[in-house]
Amino acid sequence: MSAIIEIDHLSKRYGSGTAALNGVSLKINEGEILALLGPNGAGKTTMISIICGLVTPTGGTVRVGGHDIRTDWRAARKLIGLVPQEIALEPFEKVIDCVRFTRGLYGAGPDEAYIEKLLRSLALWDKRDARTRELSGGMKRRVLIAKALSHRPKVLFLDEPTAGVDVALRREMWSVVRDLSADGVTIILTTHYLEEAEDMADRIGVINRGELLLVKPKAELMGEFGKKHLTIDLYEPLSELPHSLAERGLTLSKDGLTLGYDYDTRADRTGIARLLGDLTQHGIAVRDVATKQSNLEEIFMSLVADKPEEATA
Amino acid sequence: MNWHSVRAVYHHEMARFFRTIWQSLASPVLSTVLYFVVFGAAIGGRIQSVEGVAYGAFIVPGLMMLTVLQQSVSNASFGIYFPKFSGTIYEYLVAPTGWIEVTLGFVGAAASKAVLIAMVILLTSFWFNGVHIAHPVWMMAFLFLTAIAFSLLGFIIGLWAKSFEQLQIVPMMVITPLVFLGGAFYSASMLPPFWEGVAKLNPVLYLISGFRWAFFDLADVPVGMSLVAVALMIVVCMAAIRWIFLTGWRLRE
Ligand SMILES: Nc1ncnc2c1ncn2[C@@H]1O[C@H](COP(=O)(O)OP(=O)(O)O)[C@@H](O)[C@H]1O
Numbered sequence: 286m287s288a289i290i291e292i293d294h295l296s297k298r299y300g301s302g303t304a305a306l307n308g309v310s311l312k313i314n315e316g317e318i319l320a321l322l323g324p325n326g327a328g329k330t331t332m333i334s335i336i337c338g339l340v341t342p343t344g345g346t347v348r349v350g351g352h353d354i355r356t357d358w359r360a361a362r363k364l365i366g367l368v369p370q371e372i373a374l375e376p377f378e379k380v381i382d383c384v385r386f387t388r389g390l391y392g393a394g395p396d397e398a399y400i401e402k403l404l405r406s407l408a409l410w411d412k413r414d415a416r417t418r419e420l421s422g423g424m425k426r427r428v429l430i431a432k433a434l435s436h437r438p439k440v441l442f443l444d445e446p447t448a449g450v451d452v453a454l455r456r457e458m459w460s461v462v463r464d465l466s467a468d469g470v471t472i473i474l475t476t477h478y479l480e481e482a483e484d485m486a487d488r489i490g491v492i493n494r495g496e497l498l499l500v501k502p503k504a505e506l507m508g509e510f511g512k513k514h515l516t517i518d519l520y521e522p523l524s525e526l527p528h529s530l531a532e533r534g535l536t537l538s539k540d541g542l543t544l545g546y547d548y549d550t551r552a553d554r555t556g557i558a559r560l561l562g563d564l565t566q567h568g569i570a571v572r573d574v575a576t577k578q579s580n581l582e583e584i585f586m587s588l589v590a591d592k593p594e595e596a597t598a
Numbered sequence: 599m600n601w602h603s604v605r606a607v608y609h610h611e612m613a614r615f616f617r618t619i620w621q622s623l624a625s626p627v628l629s630t631v632l633y634f635v636v637f638g639a640a641i642g643g644r645i646q647s648v649e650g651v652a653y654g655a656f657i658v659p660g661l662m663m664l665t666v667l668q669q670s671v672s673n674a675s676f677g678i679y680f681p682k683f684s685g686t687i688y689e690y691l692v693a694p695t696g697w698i699e700v701t702l703g704f705v706g707a708a709a710s711k712a713v714l715i716a717m718v719i720l721l722t723s724f725w726f727n728g729v730h731i732a733h734p735v736w737m738m739a740f741l742f743l744t745a746i747a748f749s750l751l752g753f754i755i756g757l758w759a760k761s762f763e764q765l766q767i768v769p770m771m772v773i774t775p776l777v778f779l780g781g782a783f784y785s786a787s788m789l790p791p792f793w794e795g796v797a798k799l800n801p802v803l804y805l806i807s808g809f810r811w812a813f814f815d816l817a818d819v820p821v822g823m824s825l826v827a828v829a830l831m832i833v834v835c836m837a838a839i840r841w842i843f844l845t846g847w848r849l850r851e
Pocket residue numbers: 299300301303304305323324325326327328329330331332851
């Protein structure tokens with residue numbers, strides 16, 4: 286896989302003195318879905334805004350498709366589409382005119398067939414003659430996506446695409462993103478909804494206080510940081526947990542019918558086999574076992590908590 | 599230079615104008631008719647003529663200029679301020695489009711609207727009093743150049759403005775006084791020598807004078823000076839806009 290975006294020691298200090306990015310380096314592969322995960326104020330929007338040309342960096346470089354965003358900005362920006370965090374549309378404009386306008390602004394000639402295909406794929410074709418102010422929030426977001434894709438970019442930035450939308454709309458957005466990805470568009474999305482990153486991304490970058498804490502394929506991240514929780518259902522309720530079992534961290538539910546056990550998938554020996562053996566020895570009959578992976582929220586919390594508080598100089 | 603970009607911005611701006619074509623035309627035409635009635639008919643009845651031109655006809659170029667200046671500035675400043683206000687400005691900044699394309703689109707549209715409205719006023723004035731145009735080609739040239747120069751100025755005002763109040767204060771406090779003091783309704787030669795000298799410091803006087811020359815062959819200053827004034831203004835404004843876009847002043851963080 287080749288990198289379509291190369292970010293090298295990117296920094297931004299705003300006029301107000303806020304250091305929003307501190308030397309972030311990152312390579313984004315062509316065709317992947319990368320989720321940038323981080324709390325509010327982490328610097329996600331700043332990073333995207335620099336790549337797209339809305340914010341001037343104070344240090345570092347970015348290349349998009351090999352083109353430097355400062356010196357070769359026309360070529361770099363032709364490859365990029367941006368869906369901003371805040372919905373901004375001209376209220377009295379028709380949907381289809383909005384999309385045509387953006388395509389023209391990006392310097393591309395008219396292509397009605399492509400615009401029809403685009404609007405259909407985003408379920409906006411029936412609304413093409415509606416004024417944007419008549420649309421629901423989810424539709425407005427899709428109009429922004431259609432605009433961002435109107436010039437056929439290779440990279441799409443989605444800044445918090447599902448912030449403040451309900452579950453149904455969020456799922457709809459995810460399916461749109463998957464379809465785009467299937468078409469070969471590289472997608473960078475930011476989110477603080479952790480299940481979103483978990484469900485969508487190929488790779489996840491965790492960003493906090495202007496620093497990229499890590500970037501990992503999702504599976505690897507889950508594996509490395511994932512604690513698993515083992516649940517053991519019993520046939521007969523236990524009134525008390527045998528001392529030797531309690532010592533190993535096993536817990537008993539109130540009704541005495543379920544045992545719980547947390548273990549680390551990174552450990553050489555998880556101890557599950559011995560645990561089950563011990564249960565048999567104590568004459569405890571096991572009915573069922575289940576394991577559950579901890580979600581990104583827990584992973585994220587542990588990462589951010591591990592990071593020592595740095596002097597905010 | 600990408601003409602698709604210029605055309606997209608131009609069409610987008612003109613579409614807004616044509617969506618509200620009647621409001622866009624009604625207000626300038628109405629105020630011009632009022633000027634004709636008050637200055638042309640009421641006062642003109644006493645002044646008779648200025649340098650051989652009936653007063654009602656004499657004020658036509660000045661009125662057209664007043665409208666062109668006001669319309670150019672307000673169209674262009676509103677045109678670029680509105681996306682700043684609604685947040686859609688981000689598109690202009692992330693597009694692979696240079697300042698020159700964006701400026702040509704906005705300014706071209708603002709100037710076109712202003713010229714259109716000025717032409718409607720000219721037609722109205724034909725109906726009030728038969729105006730004779732000595733140099734029609736020069737008249738159109740001055741009209742376009744002035745519209746472009748002041749649309750550029752309006753574009754700068756729109757880029758600079760941070761609120762609707764700021765957007766309106768410059769046209770009100772600067773443009774309108776300059777037009778009135780620039781000889782829209784009188785000839786500078788009617789002023790005492792000292793004030794004639796002061797009036798000639800006003801750049802708008804050169805524009806109105808050149809424009810009036812195109813109508814009546816009468817000018818307060820040499821026509822060449824008028825051309826230089828408008829060309830100078832275009833160059834200075836273009837340079838300022840280029841600087842704004844390249845440095846990102848009030849556009850980029
Ligand atoms: N225009 C700005 N001027 C000054 N500070 C800003 C500006 N935009 C963002 N910041 C600051 O930069 C930091 C990162 O913000 P942002 O990139 O918006 O984070 P995120 O998108 O991850 O929520 C925050 O501390 C924020 O207050």
